[in-house]
Amino acid sequence: MRRFRGPERDRAIQRGMEFIYRTACVPENFEQYGYDFLCCFQVISSTSLSEELRETARTMGRERARHWRLKHPRVPKKVDADTVAGLVFGSDAADRLGVRDKALKEQIRAVAGRFSARDYFWFDAANEPPPLDVPDGCECGAVNPRGRKICGSCKQPLEMLSRYAVYIDALTRSYIGERYGVTLGARYADVIKWLPVMRPYEGYNNGENPDFYWTVYAVTHVVYTLNDYNLYNLSSRWLADEFSFLKRNLKQAIVMEDPETMGEFMDTLKSFGLGENHSLIRQGVEYLLAEQNPDGSWGDMNAEDVYQRYHPTWTAIDGLREYGSRNERLSFPRLLPRLERWAAGNHQGDHGK
Numbered sequence: 001m002r003r004f005r006g007p008e009r010d011r012a013i014q015r016g017m018e019f020i021y022r023t024a025c026v027p028e029n030f031e032q033y034g035y036d037f038l039c040c041f042q043v044i045s046s047t048s049l050s051e052e053l054r055e056t057a058r059t060m061g062r063e064r065a066r067h068w069r070l071k072h073p074r075v076p077k078k079v080d081a082d083t084v085a086g087l088v089f090g091s092d093a094a095d096r097l098g099v100r101d102k103a104l105k106e107q108i109r110a111v112a113g114r115f116s117a118r119d120y121f122w123f124d125a126a127n128e129p130p131p132l133d134v135p136d137g138c139e140c141g142a143v144n145p146r147g148r149k150i151c152g153s154c155k156q157p158l159e160m161l162s163r164y165a166v167y168i169d170a171l172t173r174s175y176i177g178e179r180y181g182v183t184l185g186a187r188y189a190d191v192i193k194w195l196p197v198m199r200p201y202e203g204y205n206n207g208e209n210p211d212f213y214w215t216v217y218a219v220t221h222v223v224y225t226l227n228d229y230n231l232y233n234l235s236s237r238w239l240a241d242e243f244s245f246l247k248r249n250l251k252q253a254i255v256m257e258d259p260e261t262m263g264e265f266m267d268t269l270k271s272f273g274l275g276e277n278h279s280l281i282r283q284g285v286e287y288l289l290a291e292q293n294p295d296g297s298w299g300d301m302n303a304e305d306v307y308q309r310y311h312p313t314w315t316a317i318d319g320l321r322e323y324g325s326r327n328e329r330l331s332f333p334r335l336l337p338r339l340e341r342w343a344a345g346n347h348q349g350d351h352g353k
């Protein structure tokens with residue numbers, strides 16, 4: 001069967017990969033986001049259908065991983081929770097790209113326990129759901145502790161983070177930590193157990209739902225952490241709320257002029273089994289092909305934070321690319337009975353204790 005927009009898609013993906021690699025080779029970009037670049041190359045190299053694309057990502061990823069190892073030979077003397085989390089993400093991806101360092105892993109293990117769940121992602125996941133009282137970063141640049149309503153530095157009122165935004169870091173950090181063999185604040189099971197509390201998901205509501213953007217990303221990161229970043233397919237029966245939310249709202253990414261979000265809608269829906277010829281996927285492909293920038297990236301070309309340059313490009317590639325044959329499976333298969341119970345509307349005995 002002829003692939004929908006096959007040759008154009010392949011070219012667009014290749015140009016996107018070259019943009020990400022060029023961006024990752026700029027020293028200050030790599031210093032700030034090296035761990036995330038490695039994750040990008042690693043997942044594309046391990047889950048893509050195209051052997052050529054896997055090879056491209058593997059070559060780029062291994063070269064960057066060797067460089068990352070040179071820059072991170074040991075855990076620094078003074079570390080905070082974010083530094084430890086970055087080391088875990090980077091080292092896990094480098095390991096998976098075949099550039100291993102067992103000694104660093106032992107050092108990370110030795111320091112990871114110095115920090116609590118609140119240090120890693122703002123809340124004590126074992127005992128409380130994602131909270132509503134985490135202040136967003138202040139415009140003055142200050143980071144304020146949880147519970148603050150007025151900035152301690154400039155005395156201006158603070159905006160609170162969406163609890164969906166708070167949930168994302170908890171999902172990714174607990175998941176990668178457990179996969180790597182180091183607990184970052186909590187077990188993944190203690191984070192995912194709050195999923196029923198996050199449901200039901202409210203839609204875009206003509207722009208009236210302030211949580212919409214973060215709801216999308218919370219839902220996509222529930223999917224990524226349960227499907228091992230696109231290694232497996234998920235049954236829509238296990239996650240009926242998430243599946244229907246994604247299907248209902250994919251077109252809002254076009255309304256919001258947001259290719260980054262479109263990419264995440266598409267790869268998560270594909271993992272629920274939507275085929276390349278499904279009308280939503282085709283609409284997404286058309287949209288992303290039309291939105292690619294002349295330099296091969298997606299998103300705002302004038303964004304100051306380089307994250308806003310490479311990350312939309314990464315998710316657009318994830319939306320456009322095809323995946324190798326996948327079985328229905330969970331990253332942590334022991335969670336299946338819980339997901340099934342929640343899907344049936346039974347949440348008894350899941351919280352706390």
Ligand SMILES: [Zn+2]
Pocket residue numbers: 138139140141142151152153154155156
């Ligand atoms: Zn302030």
